[in-house]
Amino acid sequence: MTAAAFLMGSAGAQTRPSPQAPAGPPLPAVPAPAPEPVQAKFTVVLDAAHGGNDPGAHLRGDVAEKDVTLGLATRLRSALRGRGIDVVTTRDADVNLAAVNRAQAANRAQAAACVVLHATATGSGVHLYTSSLSPAPMQRLLPWQTAQASYVTQSLKLEAEIDTALAHAEIPVALGRASVQPMDSLTCPTVAVEVAPLVGGHVTEGREITDASYQKSVVDAVVAALAAWHSDWKQ
Amino acid sequence: MISRAHKVLFLIMLVACVIMAAVLIRLRNRAQDRLQAEAVAAPASIANGSSNAPTQVTLYMPNDLDASLTSVTRTMALPADRNAEARVLLDNLVAAFGAAGSTHAMNVAAGVNEVYFLPVPQSSGQEAVVDLTGALAAAQPSGIEPETLTLLAMMATLHANMPAVTEVHFLVDGQPRDTLAGHADLTRTYLASEANPEPVPAPNAGQRGAAGSQ
Numbered sequence: 001m002t003a004a005a006f007l008m009g010s011a012g013a014q015t016r017p018s019p020q021a022p023a024g025p026p027l028p029a030v031p032a033p034a035p036e037p038v039q040a041k042f043t044v045v046l047d048a049a050h051g052g053n054d055p056g057a058h059l060r061g062d063v064a065e066k067d068v069t070l071g072l073a074t075r076l077r078s079a080l081r082g083r084g085i086d087v088v089t090t091r092d093a094d095v096n097l098a099a100v101n102r103a104q105a106a107n108r109a110q111a112a113a114c115v116v117l118h119a120t121a122t123g124s125g126v127h128l129y130t131s132s133l134s135p136a137p138m139q140r141l142l143p144w145q146t147a148q149a150s151y152v153t154q155s156l157k158l159e160a161e162i163d164t165a166l167a168h169a170e171i172p173v174a175l176g177r178a179s180v181q182p183m184d185s186l187t188c189p190t191v192a193v194e195v196a197p198l199v200g201g202h203v204t205e206g207r208e209i210t211d212a213s214y215q216k217s218v219v220d221a222v223v224a225a226l227a228a229w230h231s232d233w234k235q
Numbered sequence: 236m237i238s239r240a241h242k243v244l245f246l247i248m249l250v251a252c253v254i255m256a257a258v259l260i261r262l263r264n265r266a267q268d269r270l271q272a273e274a275v276a277a278p279a280s281i282a283n284g285s286s287n288a289p290t291q292v293t294l295y296m297p298n299d300l301d302a303s304l305t306s307v308t309r310t311m312a313l314p315a316d317r318n319a320e321a322r323v324l325l326d327n328l329v330a331a332f333g334a335a336g337s338t339h340a341m342n343v344a345a346g347v348n349e350v351y352f353l354p355v356p357q358s359s360g361q362e363a364v365v366d367l368t369g370a371l372a373a374a375q376p377s378g379i380e381p382e383t384l385t386l387l388a389m390m391a392t393l394h395a396n397m398p399a400v401t402e403v404h405f406l407v408d409g410q411p412r413d414t415l416a417g418h419a420d421l422t423r424t425y426l427a428s429e430a431n432p433e434p435v436p437a438p439n440a441g442q443r444g445a446a447g448s449q
Contacts, residue, residue: 050417054417056377056417057376057377057378057416057417058377065377118378118379118418119378120376120377120378120379120380120381121376121377121378122299122376122378122380122381123299123300123302123378123380123381124299124300127302127378127379127380129379129380129383132429174300174301174302174380175302176302176379176380176383177429178379178383178418178419179383179419179420179423179425180379180383180418180419180420181413181414181420184420192379194378194379194380196378196380199300
């Protein structure tokens with residue numbers, strides 16, 4: 001991270017900066033990663049949300065969201081490495097990391113994809129969220145709080161890739177845009193994957209988040225999507 | 236060695252500082268008294284029945300299963316005071332969250348303390364500052380989807396009934412807060428247009444929810 005001053009007016013995402021930028025002291029800008037041709041490795045960042053004294057949502061069966069996200073990240077990491085894909089995780093243990101530290105770790109990796117893992121007790125299936133920032137052109141220095149704006153278009157493509165893979169696995173998907181930290185500060189195509197219980201219906205069988213086979217279906221679908229993203233990235 | 240001229244200059248500046256501080260404190264107290272008087276007068280005008288005739292309003296109800304917002308039309312008498320009108324609208328919306336068969340279940344007695352309006356610089360729009368109750372934040376199911384839907388439903392409802400509202404900022408019990416219940420960012424100001432209630436067809440099987448792009 002450079003010590004360059006954050007210039008809200010340079011965001012280019014908004015004519016008026018305040019709706020985009022959270023309140024608080026100015027944060028430094030983040031240098032944009034090198035263009036893709038220079039990037040040698042296809043790296044995926046997995047951010048297991050919450051941890052430590054931040055349990056996240058309380059899920060059914062007295063399960064904390066932080067444990068589910070860490071479990072999903074561990075499974076995903078193993079499966080991706082099994083396919084020869086480099087993986088960087090923001091946390092491997094039950095520790096609480098500030099959003100800025102998660103973003104720093106992810107941005108340092110200059111990743112081709114960032115997956116932020118969440119879990120919730122409401123809804124059904126998997127919720128895929130991308131940043132609500134407006135797409136902005138790539139710049140040499142990106143404002144820390146809206147760095148994701150330059151990657152929103154790619155994030156939406158990555159989201160479509162994961163959506164397709166989940167559809168093949170017959171898992172219901174809800175798509176949306178949201179403002180959730182640290183997504184807006186990430187300099188990589190980023191999708192938040194929020195896993196909810198599977199509500200039983202005419203064709204689907206109800207399953208809890210802690211159901212191992214359900215988690216495996218979600219993990220397999222995300223891995224398939226990232227493998228497809230890898231193939232596109234190579235071209 | 237400090238010269239006599241510097242000492243005199245320092246004393247003059249010190250006296251000026253003290254006078255300015257006194258003036259600022261007096262202005263602040265006057266403004267505080269004025270705001271308190273307005274706050275007391277607003278509920279009184281409602282209690283005295285200074286409300287408009289029953290009118291049709293649009294509430295946007297979230298659906299947790301597909302992340303959508305659905306418009307619901309209600310008829311209700313709204314207070315003449317604009318701040319109170321916004322508060323009544325949002326309180327009705329929050330009450331609908333707790334109704335039987337709600338698609339966004341949340342039981343909370345009072346969801347909004349107050350709604351304030353600020354002019355948006357270089358625009359004819361207004362920013363609504365919605366002061367949520369701590370009870371609402373405590374009752375809010377934690378998760379990106381449920382929290383985002385709560386905020387979007389409030390933004391869409393405000394914008395639909397008060398088109399001048401173009402931006403919305405949220406507080407909890409009068410204080411800034413990082414998130415609503417661990418996920419949705421409350422540090423930023425939202426554009427009312429982000430709450431796009433019309434579902435956009437998803438490229439695949441997924442349902443594009445209410446959180447539209449800016």
